[in-house]
Amino acid sequence: MATTLAEASKRFVAELNNVIGREVQVVLSNGEVYKGILHAVDNQLNIVLANAISKTGERYTRVFIMYRYIVHIDSIEKRIDLREFAKQAEKIFPGMVKYLEETNTVIIGDKVRVSEIGVEGVGPVAERVKRLFEEFLKSKGIE
Template identity: 35%
Template sequence: MYRSMLESEIRKMLGKVVGVRTLSGKDYRGILLGIEPTNLNLILGDVKGNSGENYYRLILNNNNVAEIFVEKGYLDLKKLSERLERIFPKMVTYNEQAGIIVVMDKIRVDETGVVDGSGLAAERVKKVYEEFIREEQSSQS
């Protein structure tokens, strides 16, 4: 169970800006492009180091990593899908692994908003998404 929870959290971190602190005390900030689940080797992109250095790509061996952290919280897509389900009963599916909510088999929503779909229903989904984002941001403040 712990392993599947760890892998789920790792998948959520992919594509996000993360901070990494090495055992030698170096700090890096970049986009997590890849992580090997078995040994936690990392690939970061668009990396900035704490000494001002910039790297296009950085591969870190897990033996040198002290901590990995995400500075900005995740959007709770499950909670958003439940809200959409109240408005569009039995027409919402949430694929946790893909990080996608599908409404009426044609409107796709991810952490960034409505990514596919048009029309009145898509506009309604967009409004629900924007309201949800505002509420989440105000509750984090």
């Protein structure tokens, strides 16, 4: 099945959104390198890093980087594969769980979304999913 440009663009944005709030390394066209938390991205791909460190060891509370200077952005943190969590959730919520591979997210009952960042949703199902997700993370040694 061929992927359309629109689908690929949606995947790109979803992947970038999954990295917001996580540690990244940004390499610039002039050779500078910054490591920090990806704090914000605008629609032109200008970015803001929080708690950034340059390759020379200088520390910055915030670094604003224009898109035209970015060569690449590397995610430093190890990703949590939520496919396994989806299998566990399916045992408790049969027929209600959908795993979205392209964004590494789990949707439960159309109202609860689970990503590496956490659980989004309200109500009794969301509360139960939050407890299940906390147990899953603890079993993986992630807290």
